[in-house]
Amino acid sequence: MGAPAIRGLGVLSGTEAKSAAGASAGATSGNSTPAKSADWGSAGAISGPPHVKGLKNETVDSKLEILTLPRPDRPGDRFRRATRECLLALAAVDAMLEDGKASREAIVGERTALLYVTAAAYGASNRAFIERRGGVMHFAYTAPAVVPAEVAIEFGVAGPYGILIGGAPATLRAIEQAGRLLEAGTCDQALVLAVEIFEECADLYARHRRSYRWPLVETAACLWLERGAGALSFESARDGRRAAGAAEPGERFAAGPLADLRDWRARATAGPVELSGRWRGEHARLLWSPEKSHARGSAA
Amino acid sequence: MATPERVVIAAAGVVTPIGQDLEAFWSSLVTGASGISQIERVPVEDLRVQRAGEVKKLGRIKDWRGVPDCRASRLLIAAADDLCAQAAFRPLPLDPARVGVVVGTALGGVEEGEKVLAGDRGPRRLSQALYDGPGWALARWLGARGPVITVSTACASGATALAVGADLLRAGEADAVVAGGYDALCRFVLRGFDALRSLTRDEVRPFDRRRSGLLLGEAGALALLVRERDARGPRLGTLLGYGSASDGFHIAAPEPEGRGLERAIRAALADARVSAADIDMVSAHGTATPLNDRIETAALKRALGRRAHEVPINSIKGSLGHTMGAAAALEAFMCLLSGQRGLIPPTLHLEEPDPECDLDYVPGEARPGRPRIMLSTSMGFGGCNGALVLEAS
Numbered sequence: 001m002g003a004p005a006i007r008g009l010g011v012l013s014g015t016e017a018k019s020a021a022g023a024s025a026g027a028t029s030g031n032s033t034p035a036k037s038a039d040w041g042s043a044g045a046i047s048g049p050p051h052v053k054g055l056k057n058e059t060v061d062s063k064l065e066i067l068t069l070p071r072p073d074r075p076g077d078r079f080r081r082a083t084r085e086c087l088l089a090l091a092a093v094d095a096m097l098e099d100g101k102a103s104r105e106a107i108v109g110e111r112t113a114l115l116y117v118t119a120a121a122y123g124a125s126n127r128a129f130i131e132r133r134g135g136v137m138h139f140a141y142t143a144p145a146v147v148p149a150e151v152a153i154e155f156g157v158a159g160p161y162g163i164l165i166g167g168a169p170a171t172l173r174a175i176e177q178a179g180r181l182l183e184a185g186t187c188d189q190a191l192v193l194a195v196e197i198f199e200e201c202a203d204l205y206a207r208h209r210r211s212y213r214w215p216l217v218e219t220a221a222c223l224w225l226e227r228g229a230g231a232l233s234f235e236s237a238r239d240g241r242r243a244a245g246a247a248e249p250g251e252r253f254a255a256g257p258l259a260d261l262r263d264w265r266a267r268a269t270a271g272p273v274e275l276s277g278r279w280r281g282e283h284a285r286l287l288w289s290p291e292k293s294h295a296r297g298s299a300a
Numbered sequence: 301m302a303t304p305e306r307v308v309i310a311a312a313g314v315v316t317p318i319g320q321d322l323e324a325f326w327s328s329l330v331t332g333a334s335g336i337s338q339i340e341r342v343p344v345e346d347l348r349v350q351r352a353g354e355v356k357k358l359g360r361i362k363d364w365r366g367v368p369d370c371r372a373s374r375l376l377i378a379a380a381d382d383l384c385a386q387a388a389f390r391p392l393p394l395d396p397a398r399v400g401v402v403v404g405t406a407l408g409g410v411e412e413g414e415k416v417l418a419g420d421r422g423p424r425r426l427s428q429a430l431y432d433g434p435g436w437a438l439a440r441w442l443g444a445r446g447p448v449i450t451v452s453t454a455c456a457s458g459a460t461a462l463a464v465g466a467d468l469l470r471a472g473e474a475d476a477v478v479a480g481g482y483d484a485l486c487r488f489v490l491r492g493f494d495a496l497r498s499l500t501r502d503e504v505r506p507f508d509r510r511r512s513g514l515l516l517g518e519a520g521a522l523a524l525l526v527r528e529r530d531a532r533g534p535r536l537g538t539l540l541g542y543g544s545a546s547d548g549f550h551i552a553a554p555e556p557e558g559r560g561l562e563r564a565i566r567a568a569l570a571d572a573r574v575s576a577a578d579i580d581m582v583s584a585h586g587t588a589t590p591l592n593d594r595i596e597t598a599a600l601k602r603a604l605g606r607r608a609h610e611v612p613i614n615s616i617k618g619s620l621g622h623t624m625g626a627a628a629a630l631e632a633f634m635c636l637l638s639g640q641r642g643l644i645p646p647t648l649h650l651e652e653p654d655p656e657c658d659l660d661y662v663p664g665e666a667r668p669g670r671p672r673i674m675l676s677t678s679m680g681f682g683g684c685n686g687a688l689v690l691e692a693s
Binding site: 110114119120122123126127129130131138139140141142143144145146148149150152153155156157158159160161162163164165166170173177180186204207208211236237238280282 | 397405406408410413414416417421426427429430431432436445446447448449450451452453454460464467471473488491492493495496543544545546547548549550551552559560563567680681682683684685
């Protein structure tokens, strides 16, 4: 099938938060202090200190670090109750539009598809709802569907819609699905959105320290696709192995492939990009030739 | 453009508050049975509304060894057990690597998360708490080693899952896909809907002028999907098309004119290559909230035109409650059984039609009729809208 071309890509990553705000800022671990504010170029919509809840009744190995993203500060009463993952999703779309040198009007309407992927971003809101007995967290915000909903509301995206729950293979599948929607003419452009946050559940992840590649890197990313002329192939297999250990730059779950794509674009490498990822014993690979003319470094 | 390969629903399996296999489910629907009862499995004394469509005892499977102690996973696996009994699908009759699993859910294994936060440190509890945990548990129980996908388009999830399953077959990623939806009742969701004041103390009365809200339900609903060229033996029907659209309006309330649902219906008809005039029956989302039913009626009128006034339309949520991730799959199976059996189940508790809901919503008793092509609609939190077009065999 014809491969989609990249129109824009915005990636907000806890690694940038760390480098922008100092070696220890942006990281949460057992004995960390709240990080200072971070400010990164095109992600400038984000400011203010991160929302650090601390680790409840847990002794966490300080090596089990979480590189956090601060809660974006977005004006407007509508966002008063919005969760951090929702606000990060909006900021990722802002960054994507900036990378694509486009205004928000460019993605408005019924011809823009929106595919959202996450493995666990809803964990924060679910936990808040459970622990606060429903009094503070608006119940609707516990649904994974609310993250793309906020994007759809804010940017007027009203086309085909999908939400996949899973790690990196699900994101690779979403890119492939976006390509199919574009090729079939179901939409004219497609957004693949992935958000992962970990901080609010840091103690729970620490209980399963051997299951993840530390540090856990909070990431919000949005990829803007349009019809292209290249090639794309997707394959997945179950081999039962866990993710390889100690690989840089840590674990981003569903957002990993979009961060890898950003890195590939930043290198301005010619030829196809190979994106791969693993989750629960599934290993997936996407071999993709987006149009070369779009292969430029991300501003995010 | 080439016509997409047709995907057949070869068999279906369910576990619901009104029956723990497809036949019992169907019999209860057409006889107007209600699965609504006092909630017993979780404490509800502090809640305003304490009734739901609860599955009292999962009786299908006697030996749960090897299956996680997770209600959501067990609902799903009980539905799979019914499916496998009908389709002789366990042990798998084909290469496990060519069997996929696609499930839709609004809540995943969130009840396991409640247990973790209450202090349960079971080693697998956290993994099951992720929303894709039950889907993987199902794949392990089946022995399937193909793609395992969980979708979560809120209460439209079951429809999305069937469509994604069909896509897997068309893309050649699998030769058979077990697809559908599930959700379990738990404190989390009961408290949530209680706080939203969406639940009624009355009966669930879709399209009735006295309707005052929904009641929740729990269920698992799974279909065996295969490409038409691979289908052998009896079948329930064919999945002709799917459409989705986002409202882009509000995180919890539907868009007042139902434009998103209208777009999803139009997309599904286009995908199925049928027109509104071809539709013989509609299974409405029909939650019985004051807003939903009025908005859905308006959307059906715009999307189907005159045909909306000519076809029978029902909602089965009065019988089951709103089974969230399972709802759309159950409603799809109900449509196909209507076509096969020549009966359209009634909209339970619809007694005084709302003048603003002035379509033929099949009140009273099951109605004779043998629809061939059916439309099933779904709406969910976050403005998720989904529509399926199905053809009975």
